[in-house]
Amino acid sequence: MAVATPAVRPAPRPSLWTRLAAGLAILTKSKVAMVGLVLVLFWAIVATFADDCIINTGCWADTAKQVSNAFQFKDITETEGADKVFEANPWLARYSPFEQFRGDNLKGPSAKHWLGTDRFGRDLWARLAHGARIILTLAPIGVIIALIVGGTFGLIAGYYGGTVDEIISRVLDSMIAFPQILLYLVIIAALGPSAVNVVLAITIAGAPGIARLVRGLTLDIKTRDYVAAAETRGESPWYIMFVEILPNARGPIIIDAMLRVGYAVFAIGTLGFLGLGLPPPSPDWGSIVSVGRKFIQAGHIWDAMWGSAATAMLVVGLNLMADGLSEEMQRYR
């Protein structure tokens, strides 16, 4: 006897784009999140189109060289004149962040220099624009690596349980007990300030929190039927952890990661301010503020003011976005 095929076939899974659009629709529903999005997009666009780097092949080669230098723990300034690195033509930034205008140092805003100049006569707007590029690259990279490391440990601890869980949890608790700033200080002070070390510090500081979150989610998802089914099929633990459990835990992880990008920007700014960020002459926002702070008494407030404003704007934008998003998602739950 033939079994009648069901007349209604299950609806095909919506494509990636539809799902992404649905996610963005949530974002547009919240006014707070929209304000945040505008603030962040402003800096994202400025960072992307600061110069013609995205169409300039010479610039790609330079970037690749910089990245490989960074991974060999070489200082940019040692290997090459740092002002030679950017041979790109400025677009939104208007000038190179390293170009020194003679006689124009420590000037206030004018038509020539929109936000003024710093003590070496470098255009502040150009430096902020290029600083946005640094901060908006390093923060997500740090968070992604922290997600990979922390997620793996969290999955292992949650899935295996028992002694493994106990050991991992103890170590995680100890790392979380550290005030974050102390962790950054000790790591950067030990390894020296550089882009790679900043990312490393963000990873080490962020991974324990992510691991704890993923562990909690894993403990819950582990008891579901589909995990039991996979175990019965004889799938390997790694397959179950990464293919069965991880995708089903993605919601809270994504919200958490968004908040963490905000923290990472916060942290990179703070490190720069403490002199532990990228070494000069990098247009690091935090170091623009910390250098500019010394000229406040002399009446030149612009470095400190614009640097602070830019950092505050980006961090607040990211936080508003994450906050609005999680509020909207709670409403749907």
Add this chain to the structure above:
Amino acid sequence: MSKFLVRRIIFLIITLFIVSIIVFAISEIAPGNIAINTLGNTITPEQEASFNAQNGLDQPPVERYLRWMIGSDWQAARLIGRPVERVYDPDNQRLSWWIVGEDGARYQNSTPDGETMYRLVRQPDGTTKEEVMGGDVWKPNEDGLMVYWGIDPGGRAAMWVRGDDLMEWTLTKATWTSIAGAPRSYLPLQKGLLRGDPGVSFQSRRPVAETLIVRVKNTAFLAGLAFVIVMPISLVLGLIAGLNEGKFIDRVLSISSLIFTATPEFTSGVFLILIFSTWLGWFPGAVVATTDTAIFEDPKMLVLPVMTLTLVELGYVLRITRASMVEVMRTNYIRTAVLKGLPRFRIVFKHALRNALMAPITVIILHVNWLVGGIVIVEAIFGFPGLGRYVMEAALFKDVFAVEAAAMLLVLIAVGTQMAADFIYTFINPRIRYA
């Protein structure tokens, strides 16, 4: 309850133990050379080797970790065969170590040529008197060498070998000097963290504990002041926001608190300096502490640091209080009270308030951890002589004992408050079961 207490305390100890290993590993094993940091980068390899030997930096990490934790004076006393004693000189803020002789004299040792051993007997006025020791002080060790274990004038246990002609490099105030008759190996003396001695700072040569106490006092004062100001304001504003959920005043309070909390301390600090110091000229933009008590004498200097901390902390507590109040106002017993026709202020003050404040109180205590982060930055901005700036300067200088001590202290505060929060929570909320 007592079982819960014991369990938590055991966990606390385990956590601190792991933290101590992490702190030690990061600050001592990581690349970066303590000798170069302390002495400058013009030192010769011999000077560097001599410095490392004198400070025990050439020994294996496990040995150094144990010395940091449980000290080395008992080990030295066994090697020397006499008890050793630590003397603190409050005028110079220096520590020195002495052997307690059979005749009750306190002495150190030196030898000009590896043959004649002198003992430098400490006089009541702090000076030393040289006395020649007999040739019978040299004792054979297991390698068949004639050795003498004593304490050198630098305050380290040291092993001299008879007939040795070694040199040792020391950096005095003016210049490098090379001294003949150096010991063959050293054992730096320390009481150990567990016995209350976190070591001596490489930077200032002062005992870390003495400096730390002053700094902790200053920071506790700053944090306490901020705490006293933040708490009432944020609780009241949070309650107002929570009671007016969704209304204009709630939206203004919630969003501005989010903005204040999200803004990094260094940017809010700079803005406050710009507004109140540069523009209005009301308060000084930096803390200039010439003496230990300066910060208590000129309260105007503290306004901006406290204000920065307040801004950052305010938003966080406000949001928690608001959320808690909103939740409580939606519960059935509040609805019952409303339906009974009770006046609104009675509902709020008699019924809602107690439950609404439960969550914020524990969160506030847990928040100490974050406050610490804020304090480091605020102290850096305003040049406040507190614990945070001490940690920062020590970390930048790679002053390992100072970093380690301050880090352990901060972690102890963080973990301790966490435990306190747990207890207070079980206390004010009897429904909680001890796990």
